[in-house]
Amino acid sequence: MESEKTPASEKLVLVELREGYRVLTLNRPNRLNSFNASMHAALMSALVAAEADKTCRALILTGAGRGFCAGEDLSDEIYTSGATPDLSITLDRLYNPLVRKLRDLPMPVICAVNGTAAGAGANVAFGCDIVLAARSAKFIQAFAKLGLVPDSGGTWFLPRLAGSARARALALLAEPVAAEQAEAWGMIWRVIDDTELMNEAHRLAAHFSSQPTGGLALIKQALDASQTNTLDQQLDLERDLQGQAGRTADFKEGVAAFAEKRPPRFVGRR
Known part of the structure; x- marks a missing residue:
């Protein structure tokens, strides 16, 4: 585990605190930020x-260096x-918990893919909510x-994102x-010129930092559940989640702002 006194150049994940969000940067550039246990x-x-x-109402995940x-x-x-490693x-101890955590975070996660995303690196990116990619x-x-x-x-993300035929070809x-x-x-989601990639990621994160975070978390929950639910099950889930959303301070603020013709001031509680 890294200590608080570890120099930034030696930290395996850099954490930058911004107003309302954080930037996490994979920091093994000499190994194209490939994963090890540490x-x-x-x-x-x-x-x-x-x-x-x-x-913290949003996250940016990106990589240091050229990938x-x-x-x-x-x-x-x-x-x-x-x-012969097992x-x-x-997967059971490292990758699967990581993907589950990314999907379950109660805030939007923006992945800024600044270069090659290969193997598990590509699929970790696909596990985020919004993926921006540099043109290169x-x-x-x-x-x-x-x-x-x-x-x-x-094998779960690819067919849902690219379709079955493309997923099979890409995998094989x-x-x-x-x-x-x-x-x-x-x-x-979108391709961005290399020089503008992080600017766009920060723009999105800053936007989310002023939005109704609890409601966004419920949207994430509903969309993930829709992958396996029947229509009847999804309608019931939408009913239940909407009930939760309608009891929040942010919903009350959104309605008041609409009536008063002013920008809402969401507290983003979650």
Whole structure:
């Protein structure tokens, strides 16, 4: 675990506090921000801290250097020692909890993909709520090149984002998808010029920092549930969540602002 006194250059996840939101930066640029156990621990710790901070109403996740994340670090000793690691344990202890945490956070998570997002790195990005990509970025389901199965939610996200036919081809061929193609296929929200990527990410996060955070969390919950619910189940869920939303101070403020023809001042409690 990193200490508070660890120099920024040595921290595996950089945390920047902004008014109403946080920026988390994967910080192993010499390894294209590929994951090892220590970076997993640092990122999970940063996510838990952001969730506990009631003033944090949005997150930006990005990478240091020329890439977002190259997935698992295959230069790690567990792969180079000649041993046969149990990858199911790695997923169960590290990647699966990470993806679940990203999906369950009660605030919008913006992923700013600043370069290559490969393997688990691509699927962690897809696990965020809004994905922005630099024009030079690309997404690669690299697993087939190693005889592996897409993980970190890849086999769940891809068919829902790109459609079944594209998901199968992407997973089986392991061919890179350019950022503009990913946008055209609906895999990401928007392509941004490289020099403007972080400006746009900050603009979105600042917007969310003044919005009704509790209501946005309920939207996330409803959309995720819709992937498996029947229409009847989803209608019932919408009823229940709307009941919760209608009892919040932010709903009352939204109605008052509408009646008074002024911008709302949401407190964003969650």
